[in-house]
Amino acid sequence: MANPDTLGLSPINAIALVGALGVGAQWLAWRLQLPGIVLMLLAGVLIGPIFGILDPARDIGPLVGPMVSVAVAIILFEGGMTLNLHRLNDASQGVKRLVVLGAPLGWLSSTAALHYGAGVGWQAAAVFGGIMIVTGPTVIAPLLRQAKLSRRPAALLQWEAIVNDPIGALAAVLAFEVVVVLNTAETITHATQALLVGVVVATLLGWVGGQGIARAFRRGWVPEYMKVPVLFVVLIAVFAASDTVLHESGLLAVTIMGLVIANADLPSYAELRRFKEHATILLVSGVFILLAASLDLSTLAQLNWRAGLFVAVVILLARPLTVLVSLLGTDLPWRERVLVALTGPRGVVLVAVAGLFGERLAALGVPDGELVAPLAFVLVVATVVLHGFTLGPVARLLGLSGGRKPGVLLVGGSRFSLALAETLHKAEVPVLITDPNRSRLRAARQAGVRTYYGDILSECAEEALELQQFDQIFALTDNDAYNTLVTTDLAPEFGRGNIFQLAHAKEGQAHHDLPSTLGGRGFADGLSYGDLEGAMGRGATLRLTRLTDAFGYSAWQAEAAGAQMLLAIDPKGMPHVQNADHSPVFGPEWQLIWMASPEVATA
Structure with missing residues (x-):
C-alpha cells in the first residue's frame, strides 16, 4: 500500500490520467474552437504544480525521461513521413533558405537574445541558442490544422519545423562539446571526432532503416497486419542505436528515416501515415501534459523581469530578423514572408532537450546553466499561447487563410x-x-x-x-x-x-x-x-x-x-x-x- 502521508497516484492511474486529460483537452479545444496546445498546457499545470494531483517523477518514476524521448522520436519520424519532396514544389526555395541560412542565423540571433535580453552567460546562451533553432512540429501541426493556412506558407512552416528540429538538437550538442572542452581537460579534437562520427552514424542509420523498410514492404516480405509493428520496432531501434553513439543524434536518424519512407512511393504509405498521425496525436497530448505537470514553480522563481524581455526579443526581433534575412531574394510574396516571420512557436523538443542540457551545464559549473530549463518553459508557454490565438486571425488579415466561411x-x-x-x-x-x-x-x-x-x-x-x-x-x-x-x-x-x-x-x-x-x-x-x-x-x-x-x-x-x-x-x-x-x-x-x-x- 502507498504511504498515507504521501499523496500520489499509481503509475497506471497516472498514465490513464495523462491520456484522458490530453485527448480530452484536444476534444474540448475542437468543440470550443480554441488552440488545443493551450488547453493541454493549462491542464498539465493545473493537475501538476497548482493542485499537486500528478507529479510525473513521483507517480511514474524514472521512466518519464525515456518515455518523453521515445515519444519525441516518434513525433519527429511521423513529421519526416509528411515531407514528400514531390509535393514541395513552389515552396522548395523558401524551405532551403530557412534551413541552410535560417538555422545558423537563428542560432546567432537566439544566442544574442539570451545574452543581452535574459542576461545569460555566453556559454549557456550558445548551447540554449542552438536548441532554439527548433520551432516545434508538435505545435505547428495542430496550429496549421486549426488556422487552415494556404498551401505554401503551411508547407514552409511545416518543413522548417520538422527539418530544423534535429538540426537544433545537433547544434546544441556542438555548442555543449565546446563548453565541455573549455571547462574540462577534454581536447577539441576528441569532441569534434565524436560529433562527426555521431552525425555520420545517424545519417547512415536513418537512410538504411528507411530503405530497409521500403524494400521489405514493397517486396512483400512483411504481411500487412505486421507492417505497423515492424515499422515501430525498426524506428525505436534506429533511434536507440544512434543515440548510443551520440546523444540527441537519434532525432536526426528518425527524421531521415521518415523522409526516406515518405519518398519511396510505397503502396501502403497512406495507411502507415494515417496510423502514425493517430499515434502522434496521442503522444503529443501525453508529452505536453507530462512536461507541464513536471514544472517546478520554484525554478520559475529564479527568473526576473529579463525573462519577459528575452521572450519579447525572440518573438519581435530574433525570429522576424532570421526569417526575413533568410528569404531575401526569393520570389515569395511579402505577405507569406511576414506570416512565417511572425510564426515561431516552440514545443516539446525544446523543453525536453533544454532540460537535459540545462542539467549538464549546471553539473559542469557553467554560470546560468540552471536558468536554461525555466527559460525554455517560459518561451514555450508564451509562444504557444500567442501563436495559438493569433495565427488564424493574422493569416486571415494577410489573405493567407482558407477564409472564415466554410x-x-x-x-x-x-x-x-x-x-x-x-x-x-x-x-x-x-x-x-x-x-x-x-x-x-x-x-x-x-x-x-x-x-x-x-x-x-x-x-x-x-x-x-x-x-x-x-x-x-x-x-x-x-x-x-x-x-x-x-x-x-x-x-x-x-x-x-x-x-x-x-x-x-x-x-x-x-x-x-x-x-x-x-x-x-x-x-x-x-x-x-x-x-x-x-x-x-x-x-x-x-x-x-x-x-x-x-x-x-x-x-x-x-x-x-x-x-x-x-x-x-x-x-x-x-x-x-x-x-x-x-x-x-x-x-x-x-x-x-x-x-x-x-x-x-x-x-
Missing part, C-alpha cells in the same frame, strides 16, 4: 451538382465542382461556378487545390463505387461527419451493396443519382429560402409540403445535412436549400 466541394459535374452549386453561391457559401470529364464542367463554367478538371484523388489535385478552404465534400457522381472511394479516402482528412455521398442505385440488394464501413454519410434522404437527375429532367428546381421571425420553419413546411430538404445553412454560413443522426433546430437567419417538384415549381 466551403463545399462537389465531386461530379451533373445537372443536379450545377444547380446545387448555383444555389450555394446564392447563399454566399464558397463552392467548387470537380470532375475528370471536361465536358461535364462546361455548363458550370458558363454559369460562373468555380471548377477543377481532374480526379479529386490525384496528386495533381492535392497540389493544385487549396483543400483546406473546404469543410465539406459531397460525392455526387453517377458511379456509386467512385463516390464510395472518394468519401472513404478523404474521410480521415476532413472527418467522416463532413463527407457525404448519394445513395447507391441498387441499395437494398445485399449482393450489390458495399460494406457499411466504407463511404460517407447519406445525403438527400436516400435518393440516388438517377432519382435526382430524373427529377431535374422532369422540371424540378432547387430553391433557397431564408427563415425569419415572421416566416419560420413550420411556415415553410406548410408552404412547401412534400418538398425535398437538401441542406440548411446556419447564420455562420455552415451547411448542415438533415438526416437521421443530425437534425438541427432551424431559427431566424437560417437558409434552406430544397428541391421543388415540377408541380411546386409551376405553382
Whole structure:
C-alpha cells in the first residue's frame, strides 16, 4: 500500500490520467474552437504544480525521461513521413533558405537574445541558442490544422519545423562539446571526432532503416497486419542505436528515416501515415501534459523581469530578423514572408532537450546553466499561447487563410451538382465542382461556378487545390463505387461527419451493396443519382429560402409540403445535412436549400 502521508497516484492511474486529460483537452479545444496546445498546457499545470494531483517523477518514476524521448522520436519520424519532396514544389526555395541560412542565423540571433535580453552567460546562451533553432512540429501541426493556412506558407512552416528540429538538437550538442572542452581537460579534437562520427552514424542509420523498410514492404516480405509493428520496432531501434553513439543524434536518424519512407512511393504509405498521425496525436497530448505537470514553480522563481524581455526579443526581433534575412531574394510574396516571420512557436523538443542540457551545464559549473530549463518553459508557454490565438486571425488579415466561411466541394459535374452549386453561391457559401470529364464542367463554367478538371484523388489535385478552404465534400457522381472511394479516402482528412455521398442505385440488394464501413454519410434522404437527375429532367428546381421571425420553419413546411430538404445553412454560413443522426433546430437567419417538384415549381 502507498504511504498515507504521501499523496500520489499509481503509475497506471497516472498514465490513464495523462491520456484522458490530453485527448480530452484536444476534444474540448475542437468543440470550443480554441488552440488545443493551450488547453493541454493549462491542464498539465493545473493537475501538476497548482493542485499537486500528478507529479510525473513521483507517480511514474524514472521512466518519464525515456518515455518523453521515445515519444519525441516518434513525433519527429511521423513529421519526416509528411515531407514528400514531390509535393514541395513552389515552396522548395523558401524551405532551403530557412534551413541552410535560417538555422545558423537563428542560432546567432537566439544566442544574442539570451545574452543581452535574459542576461545569460555566453556559454549557456550558445548551447540554449542552438536548441532554439527548433520551432516545434508538435505545435505547428495542430496550429496549421486549426488556422487552415494556404498551401505554401503551411508547407514552409511545416518543413522548417520538422527539418530544423534535429538540426537544433545537433547544434546544441556542438555548442555543449565546446563548453565541455573549455571547462574540462577534454581536447577539441576528441569532441569534434565524436560529433562527426555521431552525425555520420545517424545519417547512415536513418537512410538504411528507411530503405530497409521500403524494400521489405514493397517486396512483400512483411504481411500487412505486421507492417505497423515492424515499422515501430525498426524506428525505436534506429533511434536507440544512434543515440548510443551520440546523444540527441537519434532525432536526426528518425527524421531521415521518415523522409526516406515518405519518398519511396510505397503502396501502403497512406495507411502507415494515417496510423502514425493517430499515434502522434496521442503522444503529443501525453508529452505536453507530462512536461507541464513536471514544472517546478520554484525554478520559475529564479527568473526576473529579463525573462519577459528575452521572450519579447525572440518573438519581435530574433525570429522576424532570421526569417526575413533568410528569404531575401526569393520570389515569395511579402505577405507569406511576414506570416512565417511572425510564426515561431516552440514545443516539446525544446523543453525536453533544454532540460537535459540545462542539467549538464549546471553539473559542469557553467554560470546560468540552471536558468536554461525555466527559460525554455517560459518561451514555450508564451509562444504557444500567442501563436495559438493569433495565427488564424493574422493569416486571415494577410489573405493567407482558407477564409472564415466554410466551403463545399462537389465531386461530379451533373445537372443536379450545377444547380446545387448555383444555389450555394446564392447563399454566399464558397463552392467548387470537380470532375475528370471536361465536358461535364462546361455548363458550370458558363454559369460562373468555380471548377477543377481532374480526379479529386490525384496528386495533381492535392497540389493544385487549396483543400483546406473546404469543410465539406459531397460525392455526387453517377458511379456509386467512385463516390464510395472518394468519401472513404478523404474521410480521415476532413472527418467522416463532413463527407457525404448519394445513395447507391441498387441499395437494398445485399449482393450489390458495399460494406457499411466504407463511404460517407447519406445525403438527400436516400435518393440516388438517377432519382435526382430524373427529377431535374422532369422540371424540378432547387430553391433557397431564408427563415425569419415572421416566416419560420413550420411556415415553410406548410408552404412547401412534400418538398425535398437538401441542406440548411446556419447564420455562420455552415451547411448542415438533415438526416437521421443530425437534425438541427432551424431559427431566424437560417437558409434552406430544397428541391421543388415540377408541380411546386409551376405553382
